[in-house]
Amino acid sequence: MRGLARLVLLLALLTSPAHAQLRGIDLYAPRPFGYVIGDVVTLTAEIALDAPFVLDPASLPAPRALDYWLDLRGVTLTDEGVADGVRRYTLDLVYQTFYAPLEPRRMSLPGLTLTAVAEGRRVPVEVPPWSFLMSPLREIVATGAGPAMALRPDIAPAPIPTGTTLRRLLAALAVALLAFLVLAWQMGWGPFGRRAARPFARAARAVPTSLGTTADPSPAAYGGALRALHRAFDATAGKGVFAEDLPDFFRAYPAFHAAEAEVRRLFNASRRAFFGGDMDGARRELPPEALVALSRRLRAVERGSA
Amino acid sequence: MHLARETDLALSDWRAQALRFEREIGKVVLGQERVIRLLTIATFARGHVLLEGDVGVGKTTLLRAMARAIGGAFERIEGTIDLMPADLIYHAHLGEDGRPRIDPGPLLRQGEELAIFFFNEINRARPQVHSLLLRLMAERSVSAFNREYRFPHVQVFADRNRVEREETFELPAAARDRFLMEVQVAMPAQDEARRSLVFDPRFHDVDALLMEVEPGVLDPQALGTVARAIQIGVRTSPTLEAYTLALWAGVREPASLGIDIDGVDTARLVQGGASPRGVSYLVRAARVRAWLDGRDMVVPEDLRAVFPEVMAHRIFIDPIYELRRERIVSALIAGVFEKVQAP
Numbered sequence: 229m230r231g232l233a234r235l236v237l238l239l240a241l242l243t244s245p246a247h248a249q250l251r252g253i254d255l256y257a258p259r260p261f262g263y264v265i266g267d268v269v270t271l272t273a274e275i276a277l278d279a280p281f282v283l284d285p286a287s288l289p290a291p292r293a294l295d296y297w298l299d300l301r302g303v304t305l306t307d308e309g310v311a312d313g314v315r316r317y318t319l320d321l322v323y324q325t326f327y328a329p330l331e332p333r334r335m336s337l338p339g340l341t342l343t344a345v346a347e348g349r350r351v352p353v354e355v356p357p358w359s360f361l362m363s364p365l366r367e368i369v370a371t372g373a374g375p376a377m378a379l380r381p382d383i384a385p386a387p388i389p390t391g392t393t394l395r396r397l398l399a400a401l402a403v404a405l406l407a408f409l410v411l412a413w414q415m416g417w418g419p420f421g422r423r424a425a426r427p428f429a430r431a432a433r434a435v436p437t438s439l440g441t442t443a444d445p446s447p448a449a450y451g452g453a454l455r456a457l458h459r460a461f462d463a464t465a466g467k468g469v470f471a472e473d474l475p476d477f478f479r480a481y482p483a484f485h486a487a488e489a490e491v492r493r494l495f496n497a498s499r500r501a502f503f504g505g506d507m508d509g510a511r512r513e514l515p516p517e518a519l520v521a522l523s524r525r526l527r528a529v530e531r532g533s534a
Numbered sequence: 535m536h537l538a539r540e541t542d543l544a545l546s547d548w549r550a551q552a553l554r555f556e557r558e559i560g561k562v563v564l565g566q567e568r569v570i571r572l573l574t575i576a577t578f579a580r581g582h583v584l585l586e587g588d589v590g591v592g593k594t595t596l597l598r599a600m601a602r603a604i605g606g607a608f609e610r611i612e613g614t615i616d617l618m619p620a621d622l623i624y625h626a627h628l629g630e631d632g633r634p635r636i637d638p639g640p641l642l643r644q645g646e647e648l649a650i651f652f653f654n655e656i657n658r659a660r661p662q663v664h665s666l667l668l669r670l671m672a673e674r675s676v677s678a679f680n681r682e683y684r685f686p687h688v689q690v691f692a693d694r695n696r697v698e699r700e701e702t703f704e705l706p707a708a709a710r711d712r713f714l715m716e717v718q719v720a721m722p723a724q725d726e727a728r729r730s731l732v733f734d735p736r737f738h739d740v741d742a743l744l745m746e747v748e749p750g751v752l753d754p755q756a757l758g759t760v761a762r763a764i765q766i767g768v769r770t771s772p773t774l775e776a777y778t779l780a781l782w783a784g785v786r787e788p789a790s791l792g793i794d795i796d797g798v799d800t801a802r803l804v805q806g807g808a809s810p811r812g813v814s815y816l817v818r819a820a821r822v823r824a825w826l827d828g829r830d831m832v833v834p835e836d837l838r839a840v841f842p843e844v845m846a847h848r849i850f851i852d853p854i855y856e857l858r859r860e861r862i863v864s865a866l867i868a869g870v871f872e873k874v875q876a877p
Contacts, residue, residue, distance in 0.1 A: 451877075455877060458875075462875065466872075468834070468872060468874075470833065470834050470838070470876070471833065471835065472835040473835075498877065499831070501877075502771060502773040502774070503773060503774050503831045503877070504771065504830075504831045505772075
């Protein structure tokens with residue numbers, strides 16, 4: 229603790245059985261001298277009680293003006309928990325003094341009486357008083373010329389050099405933005421999905437849109453989804469791709485070899501649907517869910533992340 | 535249902551026969567798989583074919599092999615500038631008794647059995663002959679000896695070489711429209727085929743070579759029935775019909791599709807043609823191709839495979855582009871297939 233003075237009161241040694249449950253109070257205080265008007269004094273008391281006893285929060289003092297020269301600014305009670313049958317508390321008391329002494333003078337912070345309770349029994353817990361020396365801020369009669377005690381300007385803050393940090397931050401942000409743009413371009417997010425080189429990204433959006441949310445899309449919706457994928461093949465190859473052109477297509481775009489079986493299924497289904505007049509057969513061959521999955525897979529193949 | 539099943543079975547038998555027919559011809563004509571496939575399609579679509587190509591690329595050999603493999607009666611005639619329609623129909627000569635005689639000419643000699651009529655160098659014949667041919671192709675009949683002769687099974691093959699232009703007569707548009715296909719015969723592309731054609735003595739004697747073709751693989755009398763069964767059995771879906779109409783519109787108005795051909799004003803390029811008859815021939819040929827592929831539905835690939843041969847000669851373009859016709863029309867067709875979306 230930062231306290232310079234340490235007072236130990238072993239009240240448990242007192243013979244009163246009412247105090248048998250109080251193990252001890254340690255008061256930690258700052259230096260006891262060198263205070264001037266407006267200074268803040270923080271006292272810390274560590275309180276140890278036998279386990280069943282707890283401090284009654286109602287007995288804590290409220291922050292308030294205690295005297296014409298003394299304010300209690302803050303009271304904080306921290307429960308440190310039970311260890312070896314002893315419950316420990318830390319009590320922080322913040323005082324501020326406004327006393328204006330004409331010469332060094334001993335002032336006293338009053339003691340407190342808290343209450344510990346257990347099973348209907350109430351035991352007082354005394355926090356001892358503490359005293360310190362206060363000094364005047366200035367001499368009573370001015371010896372120098374001029375208004376020696378006029379308000380002085382605030383100390384100018386010493387600027388922390390931030391230029392390098394700021395530049396690094398900007399550079400990092402720029403790199404991050406660039407990386408995000410590259411990622412978006414690669415994945416075909418947002419406006420990049422519409423660029424010409426990403427027909428399957430467009431199709432992957434159009435297929436679920438066309439199929440809608442129903443589990444059993446209409447033939448027109450299913451046909452529309454098939455068409456969306458065909459347009460993507462056409463756009464990729466730069467000309468109409470028919471089922472018979474698939475070997476050439478795979479030769480020209482070897483990446484799509486990975487999905488060859490599914491692509492052939494797609495073309496078979498589409499043949500059935502559009503030219504065989506067998507929409508149900510087409511849907512059995514390639515159900516709508518598989519169509520959505522295929523569109524995603526082809527998009528992945530297209531951006532090279534399959 | 536029994537009847538339909540039987541038709542299906544018969545059709546698949548015929549398909550096996552058609553593929554055998556292709557193989558037989560492929561034995562003696564090397565490196566022309568596409569041309570052979572197209573001629574097979576024309577045979578099963580009962581359409582007439584005009585072959586075009588350089589001299590000596592094997593047009594005649596190909597047609598003779600076809601005639602032998604199809605079987606049935608076969609006649610051929612060479613187009614010359616002084617050939618007149620009567621020369622096809624009548625054969626005038628002096629009999630053994632010294633009296634003039636008029637007998638049926640090459641066209642009538644075989645009567646109704648005539649299955650293949652092969653007209654060599656058709657562009658050397660005069661327009662009068664072309665018009666006789668027009669009737670033969672369109673109606674499968676001619677008038678002679680004061681009566682009408684009918685040839686229900688006839689299929690006309692004609693060839694012309696495109697190198698010479700002197701002393702030739704361009705076929706009238708109406709006659710060209712009667713041909714189902716105009717097939718370009720080019721030199722075989724593969725080195726292996728070229729080497730064989732030049733160095734293998736087997737290919738030096740055409741008559742001996744043709745003996746290798748099994749004669750009469752197909753029955754010419756039955757071809758008409760099979761062709762009808764194919765046209766009924768292979769279906770076209772509404773989507774395909776819409777696609778065909780879109781192709782047709784695209785060929786007639788390429789500017790509306792935004793087709794761009796180098797050095798050509800597409801707004802005025804196409805002056806006419808692509809007749810309804812032409813498009814119906816296109817669908818007919820596409821159905822046969824689908825059947826040869828073992829399908830009972832026409833798909834866009836079928837249309838694309840036969841489109842240049844069936845449609846190119848029916849597209850009439852502005853005369854100022856006529857000299858570059860081949861390149862421009864093939865660019866036009868490629869452009870239409872690129873722009874019209876299927877399905």
